[in-house]
Amino acid sequence: MPKTKKIMNPLGEVFGFPPITSSNIATRYRTKRLCPFNNKVPSCTKDKAKDPLGVCSVCHENKLVITCPIRFRENWIITDDAADFFFEKGIKWTTLTEVRLNDHYGKTAGNIDVILVSYDGRGKVSNFGALEIQAVYISGNIRSPFEYYMKDPKGHGNMNWIDEPNYPRPDYLSSSRKRLAPQLLFKGGILNAWNKKLAVSLNKNFFNTLPTLKKVDRKKADMVWLLYDLVPYGEKFSLTKVDTVYTEFLPALNMITKPRPGNIKDFMKILQDKVDEQLETPPNNQLIENPFNKMER
Secondary structure, three states: OOOOOOOOOOEEEEOOEOOOOOOHHHHHHHHHOEOOOOOOOOEOOOOOOOOOOOEEEEEEOOEEEEOOHHHHHHHHHHHHHHHHHHOOOOOEEEEEEEEEEEOOOOOEEEEEEEEEEEEOOOOOEEEEEEEEEEOOEEEOOOHHHHHHHHHOHHHHOOOOOOOOOOOOEEEHHHHHHHHHHHHHHHHHHHHHHOOOOEEEEEEHHHHHOOOOOOOOOOOOOOEEEEEEEEEEEOOEEEEEEEEEEEEOHHHHHHHHHOOOOOOHHHHHHHHHHHHHHHHHOOOOOOOOOOHHHHHHO
16 A cells, blocks of 8 residues: 655645645735635634745645634534534524623633533523634744745645754644633633533544543533544545544543653662762862952952
8 A cells, every 4th residue: 555645834724825826816815815714804813914934734644634613613513513512403503602700709710712601582591512723833933934934835835845954743632731720720610610511622633632521411411522633625624523422510620630650760870870960070169259358458
């Protein structure tokens, strides 16, 4: 079976389209710096509003990894999937984005990405659930290949960037420790105390790097993990749900935030090496000039 040729271009999607796509609509989105995924404004605003970093996803090991949370808003399928978990069939609901959540002391715990709100025939709110979207951080420099590509999209679509310094890669560990875990701890903790359900949307590959979570039956779950991949669809890629994992909030939080210790013997060896180094280094005795001699002159 022939091996798949390794892709040397780290850019997975630029302003919604693969870098090798040169159709009129792809050219328009690149030229106008537009976002096709339901951003709050028509333009891309990632990183800088006036000079946006229009990279929706990166290519890593020949697979696309979503690095912009707005990318998950394609056709708002994530809200349909979350609503199936939050509400009974036939319930009327709508969505609110970037809703501020405060704690007991009035201090903000952050903004909830999407709140799904159910309401009755008179428009009165009856229930709600929270949907958090987690893209992946990047290690390395993604702006340099992006700017190089934008100078000549047709000529640089198949560029080889692999030997350039700081080649960009997904940083799953930082994404879970610095983003996902705090989100669950603070915002998720408040929602769980209110007995409200939580949904998390993320790449399947990102989920696979997390500790193994105990799955439960849907009826017992108060949390759902909605896992997506980007699947080829015409000249673009389409956000596609590939798995659904039901868990309980507190056990999942404990697994994600619980440190996984290494071997204590390795740490003891580090301590021993440092002690040996300290004991073997002779004291640095320096002659200190008597300051009083200067005063007597």
